[in-house]
């Protein structure tokens with residue numbers, strides 16, 4: 254927290270429902286303190302995003318993070334929307350420039366940056382290396398995305414922009430195919446995907462897959478023994494990312510580690526999207542490793 258709240262203290266916040274579990278206040282207040290910025294970040298649970306937007310305008314809130322269930326509904330209330338956020342159909346960050354509200358989506362960067370780091374040479378597991386320069390490239394990489402919901406859209410459009418080839422793997426065909434068409438990708442049903450083997454006609458697909466990303470809630474507490482992916486389709490050339498961070502080592506990531514894959518956990522995505530937000534808020538690129546350690550420390554404290 255900041256040392257002293259004065260009439261000059263700037264207000265930042267997150268709007269959502271619920272927000273009691275949010276770790277965003279923790280990281281942004283820690284960073285305001287670290288960089289001696291006279292600002293405070295609060296969490297507001299609201300029923301209607303229109304009221305949140307009105308509050309931003311009337312109270313002069315400098316910027317807001319937007320979380321479930323308002324990421325889509327907020328679009329119609331903003332003055333300008335970044336092109337990628339418009340493609341995704343969701344905004345998670347609103348910046349208030351003297352009453353002119355601009356929205357964007359940092360979940361894309363949240364997915365792209367840790368993947369690039371994992372792909373950069375010499376990196377085995379991401380967490381200890383969050384400071385590594387983003388040297389890896391997603392250009393031309395074959396990426397399978399599990400899921401086709403809101404979280405999938407942020408990941409998919411971010412990765413597509415980097416030049417990756419996309420396969421959408423989803424339970425329901427309509428939603429999966431629709432997203433695949435939007436990114437010039439292909440669609441595979443989740444059941445068909447999990448039946449692929451290394452010695453059938455689709456073996457090329459598996460051999461050429463560079464990255465698998467789970468964007469569904471599979472494996473999230475309490476279903477910690479579930480994985481969306483059959484471990485038999487994994488191979489050591491793959492990088493596997495999970496957006497679930499509770500638990501940190503999901504069944505999917507454990508299977509991936511056992512198969513010799515590089516892994517990127519869900520906390521990496523959360524930290525990177527938060528870091529991108531803080532940079533938009535203040536112009537400062539924050540130390541992601543310190544953010545990660547701080548969140549981990551507080552997660553442990555909460556569970557003691």
Ligand code: ATR
Pocket residue numbers: 399400401402403404405423424425426428429443468469470471
């Ligand atoms: P979010 O916005 O968090 O991504 P969502 O829009 O409800 O949430 O999307 C959840 C995604 O996870 C969907 O792709 C969903 O598959 P369907 O399109 O078939 O509904 C997928 N998903 C969730 N639970 C699943 C399950 N038990 N089995 C398979 N897919 C599941």
